[in-house]
Amino acid sequence: MTDSAPAIELQGITKRFPGVIANEDVTLDIRRGEVHAIVGENGAGKSTLMKILYGMQPPDEGTIRLDGAEVEFRSPKDAIAAGIGMVHQHFMLAEQLTVLENVILGSEPTTGPRIDLRQARRRIQELGDRYGMDVDPDVLLEELEVGQRQRVEIIKVLFRGAEILILDEPTAVLVPQEVEELFKNIRELTEQGETVVFISHKLDEVLEIADRITVMRQGRTVATVAPDEVTSRELAELMVGSELPTPDTRQTQAGEHVVLSLEGATVREGPRTTLDAVDLTLREGEIVGVAGVEGNGQAVLIDVILGLKELAEGRVRYGDQDITDWATRRRREAGIAYIPEDRHHEGLLLPQPLWENTFLGHQTDPELTRGQWLRPDAARRRTETIIQRYDVRTPGVDVAAHALSGGNQQKYIIGREMVAEPALLIAAHPTRGIDVGAQAAVWDLIRQARDDGLAVLLVSADLDELIGLSDRLSVILRGRLVAELDPSVVTPEELGAHMTGAAVEDSP
């Protein structure tokens, strides 16, 4: 599958941003027809490198060669013209258009002034047949599931004549079954002579699909290896440059005291029932995991507990009190802590200094306020405590929240919630988008919270995280809890089967 000149050859690529070297002397060769994985932590420089390759940013130094000839991309247009296509992690698709319309958008085949739909349909059909990706061109995008949408993105890129496909974290949004499906497609693509650049930090997947793997660390390429030469642990150590921990071993005793219980909790939004008769009990000292494909009601469940969404039916009990009608603030005052799924969206006031962020969610904490008055000095002291106790790396409490890295922001948020000594912790995707080192720290903090006697509700899309941390595991599907599993015996594949509804009936 290899021949003389590599399809892509990057040499000495360096890219600096103010204060940061994103790529330094990166050298990489990608052979035609191979699946070449690029792995590295967040911030290792993968995205920058791909942006350079796709013409979104010019490198400061270094050369790009395609089939031996030096090229210079001024914009993605140049890259597309040279046969490079990018499938972004966040799909660039319009929900209200059909698959066909989405695919041709921006490169419509025309006869005279008219869009030649017939030709477009034929070409999509051809691409589908050739690469084994059948998608009905006339169905609306909003009716498709995530895996199918991704296929549309790939077809879109192929439609533009790409021979080299860059897939940016393509499995981040997929469940295991869909990942298998994607891998089949990728193999089909390379058999037909396409080249695939696969960016990921999920090492097992990379080992399964890649022909060669290049590891990046702190902006540099540190090694290129073949998957049969390394284990996933060795790969991970190449990535972080050191030994690393895993989410493992539980030794918990869940208490008897019930902290939170939902009884037949039902939420209706318009004609849809987004949460359907959910019964859930959380005891002190246990972590209850909720697994599910995104959009199956996890967010609604959290909103219900926080009082952000109203119940159509059912009750919420907290300790021995019925809090169904309580406002959010009252619930938070009563000791419900929240680590939101998207820290920028729900967890921080980004332009404000850290010490002001410490008030967020604790505006009525008697330690931080006196009547209606805020106590900045108390907030600053508490922020110092959080920084020390939770190892938040920051120049100080006056720094705006946006200046911190994702991992440090997350540690800060966890610290902010934990120092208020809550009784219930809701953690939504607590390690999403943070690097391996901080991930381990976050896992430890959540486990610590459990050991301190908190009830923890863990919602996550990371199956290893769910299995590794949870004491009990529930699966949510279309707004219902469809299965309760024992995390000490369940495998990610079984969990995935429940999440997609493939195994509803034969759960243990």
Add this chain to the structure above:
Amino acid sequence: MSKWRRLLLVNLTAPVAALVFAFAVSSIALLISGNSPITAFARMWEFGTRLDSIVSMVNKAVPLYLSALAVAIGFKMGLFNIGVEGQYRLAAVVAAAAGAAVTLPAPLHILLIIAVAMAVGGVWSGIAGLLKVTRGVHEVISTIMLNFIAFNLGAYLFSNYFRERAEEGGAGVQIPKTPEIPESGRFPSLNPLVEAFGFELRPGLSLQGFVIIAIIVGILYWLVVNRTRFGFDLRASGINAPAAQASGVNAKRMVVRAMVLSGAVAGLVGLSPLLGFFYRYTLDFETGLGFTGIAVALLGRNHPAGMALGALLFGFLSRSSQILDLEGIPPEVVVIVQGVVVLSVVVAYEVVERMVRRQEARAASQVMGDQPQGPAPAEAAT
């Protein structure tokens, strides 16, 4: 970077640059119209820095400042109250009528007028808040519409109920006006203070005492916004509404409260000329203060001191432009300065803000250094 250096950098560099730019653009306009910018600006400066002019500048700045504060309260939570114009005009008409209708001991009389004005402004603005939370009407639309209703409602009330009858108004044709507010309802001037410093004001000119109220409201604004739970909730809602809600802020109640408060402050806008100069509402009562207040709030970045400077600048420009007519120079050049300065200051703030942010990120990433396992003993200690 220290907090103060940051404040200074952002809050001074940008407006100064914008001001220079605005004067450059106006100079070009002057040159095109065949006038010497040097003469024009020199005359403006010379005239504008006379004692009379300074007093007049402060008098003009007071309503602008209150108007800017009203707008800023909305801005702080991401609400765009364009209705200050309607709110203050309706409030002024009703307050003028109420003030003339009663007689009370001096401080009570003034307090009553202030309370009426704030109540009218607050209620009027509150309508927009209620429409937003119950019907989802965007406040920009509703406040603009409410402006028109306020103008006409004000005119209707004025000509049908509040207007002074001719037989009471003396002889001759007069412009319509409300009855005069009695002495006890007038806000004392600060002339004794000016004179205490050895300055002599020409007769008929007075430094309006309402400037004290404006300063108090400015200080209260800062305290409430920065030092109270309400202010925190307000700002949190403006910066990141979902985060505010997750933290326990009742978004709907917050919208209504912010709009009512904004309108209440807007109600004060017309009181400085009303209680300090006209003592009655007339057909030629000053208009446009609400819209100019938006510009001042933008100029001062919703900061009480910044807006005070902005209001004084606008007051200065409008006062000193009066001399241009005498020189045969179109005074509209001042409008160009005002317009350009607001536009360019918004751009300049953004540019400087980005620079500072980048610098901060750099500083932070230095501290965070080579995580995750970096020994970094020095940093760990901090």
